[in-house]
Amino acid sequence: MGGKVSCTLGEVKNRADLIVYWGGNPAECHPRHFTKYSLMPKGRFVPNGRKDRTMILVDIRETASAKAADIFLQVRPAKDFEMITVLRALIKEQPVDTKLVAETGLTLEELTDFAQRLKKAKFGVFFFGMGLSMTRGKHMNSAALLTLAAELNAFTKFVAMPMRGHGNVTGGDVIMRWTTGYPFGVNLARGYPRFNPGEYSTIDLLIRGDTDAVLVLGADPGATMPQPAIDHMVRVPTIVLDPKVTHTSKIARVHITTAVTGISAPGTAYRMDEIPLPLKPPLKSPYPTDEEVIRRIYQAVAKKPPLMPPVRPKVPRV
Amino acid sequence: MLRITGGKVYDPANGVNGVIRDVCIQDGRIVADVEAGRTINATGMVVFPGGVDVHTHVAGAALNFARAMIPEDHLHSEPFVRTAIRRGGISGATPTTYVTGYLYGGLGYTTVNEAAVPILSARHTHEELRDTPIVDKSTCVLMANNEILLDQLEAGETERARHFLAWCVGAAKAYGVKAVNPGGVTAWKWGKDANTLYELVPGYNKITPAGIIQSLARIVDDLGLPHPLHLHCNNLGVPGNYATTLETLKLVESNRAHIAHIQYHAYGGNDWTTMRSESTRIADYFNAHPNLTADAGAVLFGNTVTITADGPWQHLLYKLTGRKWGNIDVENETGCGVVPYVYKEKNLVNAIQWAVGLEMLLLISDPWRMSLTTDHPNGAAFWRYPEIIELLMNADFRREQIKKLPPKVLERIILPELTREYTLYEIAIITSAGPARSLGLRQKGHLGIGADADVAVFNDIKEARKMFAYPRYVIKGGEVVIEEGEVRKTVEGHSLLTQPFHDPKIADFIRPLFQQYYTMSFDNYPVEMERLEHPDVQPCTQANS
CATH class of the missing domain: 3.40.228.10 (Dimethylsulfoxide Reductase, domain 2)
Structure with a gap:
């Protein structure tokens, strides 16, 4: 089976x-x-x-x-x-x-x-x-x-x-697979992907209080997740990227308004049968795209000293 | 600027066989001499042109489907820990995209050909290839079961079929054309298969698999594509299929053709209990016909996952294994099946498959026409190539391995009789110079002046398995990417593609058909050039016919 x-x-x-x-x-x-x-x-x-x-x-x-x-x-x-x-x-x-x-x-x-x-x-x-x-x-x-x-x-x-739903959930799933080998519930804390739904899936991590920050992208967990998970998002710094103010934005430390993908930002959406469709925006937005915000956060983080050493420690040759 | 000095150079395309000489690199190309820059002392090492894989499955909807299907295997695969240079991921039968680049680079391979891409999901394939570092990438687009193309062949519109095919290659931003089980996958859309070459394809009144093969081989040659028709014959994996394979080879006598994973097409016998090797018959015909090239599709024992556009075969394999089965039929174009599989040493069929792969490599006398592949991940993962090289270079080692097989296999294979041992020069041909020539990539697979500076430097030691698994240096586009077994730099690869000539009016013909048969808007169908990483258009020989 x-x-x-x-x-x-x-x-x-x-x-x-x-x-x-x-x-x-x-x-x-x-x-x-x-x-x-x-x-x-x-x-x-x-x-x-x-x-x-x-x-x-x-x-x-x-x-x-x-x-x-x-x-x-x-x-x-x-x-x-x-x-x-x-x-x-x-x-x-x-x-x-x-x-x-x-x-x-x-x-x-x-x-x-x-x-x-x-x-x-x-x-x-x-x-x-x-x-x-x-x-x-x-x-x-x-x-x-x-x-x-x-x-x-x-x-x-x-x-x-x-019958997949919720915007581009299939796209997230597809990209997780090619970058980590797994569709969801992936833990990268050790520097490589590990998979265990029920342990590393979002709700479980939040309820156990395992995360010290939360980044929410194109979702509204504050409206749909169980109360203990929401309580944890209130406790830790939570950052929301969304075109509109959501329930999660209201409990978040930071809300960044972004352009609407497909309307004012380009991109790709995967249909429920995993066929990628290009998104061609008809409008311009005064707000940055999700991608641009993430890239800028990443650049800022990259200036900090690396978590991992540049190369693995040398193993003496036998 | 870079100079590799003191190494024994193997550059078969230029007839250089183990000569100690310098290889100089400037601006990503091989040059005659450099004045300054770094010098790598390769004394006691051998210098090869970067490897070229002519047939592999490293990206796209099918492989990504397989990744999701085998989490239990990922658990046991080697993890790649993130460093400042390298991204995290996992190895195994279906490595993640970044790790695929590191692993290929880590074998001294610098160019790969993703062999099966449907046009409908080509955008996905290119997105994955963009995330595959170090190697240059080309793709082959699946055409032999494309219903719009088959309709044209049925109606006798060969001219229009040619323009349509050329348009498709351009739309998918592909490099070559692949045919998988011609007619068989179309039949699979109704749960059937095409078992003989001269039976009508279900739903059609005139066309047969044989007709499709001949038409496609001719069209590919007429368009002057650098790579011949990339052909996955009918009846893959089935006992007794050598007859179909020989028949197919005769069909393409007056054209060029590349026979993919030829190992899977060289079986005799009537069923699984009487299956035997027929590699001699295939090799004899092949040796006498210089219009053909092939790749091995060799099998190694162990755990893997099989992925092919050959939907009906995968249904059969599912029934045989009783394990998981994935299937994705792609509207109007092709199918795809995924079945996890374990090749067992003590299994009669698997043992024969293992032997046939090596037999094909040893019996085909001209190494220029036979490339080393495992049809990754179908026969074994590509990172196990060094094991096959050892088996080819060392007849004693081969004999030791044969002893482990079930005794009743021995009467069904001819491997124990073969004494040929590959030389380093020949290994350089089947891993680099040969596949580059078969793909028609003039700047790859050699170290002549002006070639792409893709170089692999190995320790010159007796054990080929170790030698080829751990290159000392790998240079891609003039940059040292692997050094002392570590990824030292990750460069972005180029996307190799062709844009064969087609009548621009063909789009007007396709558009209404497309709106009728497809579920995507016609304007969204072709992959935009901007989505490719460093697109590099290769010329066709007859650009304006």
Whole structure:
């Protein structure tokens, strides 16, 4: 188990005849997703657009996205993992425990029909949201769904993709990977990257009080993080770089207003399928870009004596 | 200004074979003489032109995907601690970008060719290459499963196909053209593969893998690109695939072609239990056809991760290993698969693969046409090249290693019969002069006057493994970057690219198709020249045809 069987969004546009959204509400959270990439566009191999596609929504309640769905499957809260496990058995025609099926809140007929549709699709895709990845079971839920997608490739073509959000979070993830080898939760304190989510991820570091300063870039943790983490940001020098004054700015020691990337500052944003898009600003800003502020901070810090010796101490040759 | 004095110089491109002479450097170039400046005393050392890797995967969406997939391997890989000169990072099968530069530099390599770039994510590849110091970089763009190109070939519009391909190379800011499993990746978009060269590609009525290969090889030659078609043949890794490989080589008889990781394409037998080496047949054909160059794609035992645009093969490998599987299909262009893999000495198939890699290197008689690669990270990580050099230079050492293999392997390989030992002169060819010539880089891979001042100085000792793993000095563009096993200076590399001629009107043809099939705006598609680090446009031989 592990890995990710995925594709770029154009593949979905051109080929997907079965689209499953799982634990997400794209109609309200990713409003252009239906029209640009998944449901509506007329693709190379789905020339009639919406008419050639089937959309299934799996969620714990009937959200606005359910209106766009051909089939809505209401799973009982926190039972996604069980439902996926049943589906993994059904696609391989294995017997399933009826008690386990009952726990999901869906009938065996509904699940069997779902499994059949998954296998019969020419090109199927799972788009999964935080309703799957951030509820009970967390990354195990995502792993189960990714495995289901991988296993479906024994019967047909199937892919899965997380519905990333929050601006350029994918870009941050991509760059962390090429500079440190890991996507997030990286500790550089020893001079080389170490990875341990739960230990080195932001909230955990803040709650334990492990940091003596905080630099916040394009995020508003003061509005979203747990109170003990916010308390620590109040205690230590916190610097915020943001085009507007945020909740975090109000508890920060320093707020630096920067230009808005994409509107008045150039850059690159990575789409949820990790395709980089250049940002071409139409306006000019009186404020510096994030990059310029960071560079100036870096230059000022570089004037201080180095933390590490210029070269490693000589090891005597044998 | 710099003078390297007293070293034994190996400069095969200029016929210099172990002659003690000075190498002088000024303004980043090799010159006849210098009057002042630093002198490096290289007495008791050998002087090589900087290494050139003709086929490696060091940057881009696929490799970066692999990095995320193997954190458990990173934990055991060598950490690179930050210093005032050097950035922190990790080594392993997929080193971080900065460490990639330090490691290549640390082997005496100064130029690398990233062999697989989709146009759609070329911007990402160039951003990573920008963060890869010391080495000069070129890229090959994936074209053999590009649906717009295949449509043109289907319609018989070869002229337009040529202009389109030239436009794509320019848009991706690439150097050459790569073909991966022609037709097979297109089929993979429907969960299928192309197993024979003459079957129709799914979704098309006229074109076959054979047709795609011939058309691309011809177009690349017509455009006068310095590097021939970079070809990853169909049926990679499959027992019995040597027949497909021979058939493919015959298809490109009247053109140039570079056969990538030839080791993976030289297997006999019918299935995994009957698999055997067929390196002799491939090498015999290859030796008789000077239009071909190749790289080894040799395998070393150990932990690694396989990355290729060959999506269907990776699905097969996933089914074989039952481990992790990553897949990214790129709209209209190509696919990509990532599967972590362990090559085991005691595994019959792996042992054969190990032997075939060395057999290909030993059987291909002209070192100028055979480059040393491991198809990094597929066969092994590039920083293990010195182990392969030892195996090539020392037949006794090779015999010792063969003894560790399962006995039943011996009847399926011919390696024990091969007694050839590479000389230092030949090593200089397969690691530098040869790949530079195959890439068509005239200023690389030699130490003649006017060449780029990329030089590696090694201790002249018997154990090649140690000698090539720890160069005494590495000079890149005239700057001493490695000294006494330490990174002393990090210079920025150049981006090598070509801009083959195309009819400017081709953009008007592509634009509506693009808006129909892609999800990105057409104007955002080509990579801007400003995003490249020190762009260095290399000439095509027929610039205005």
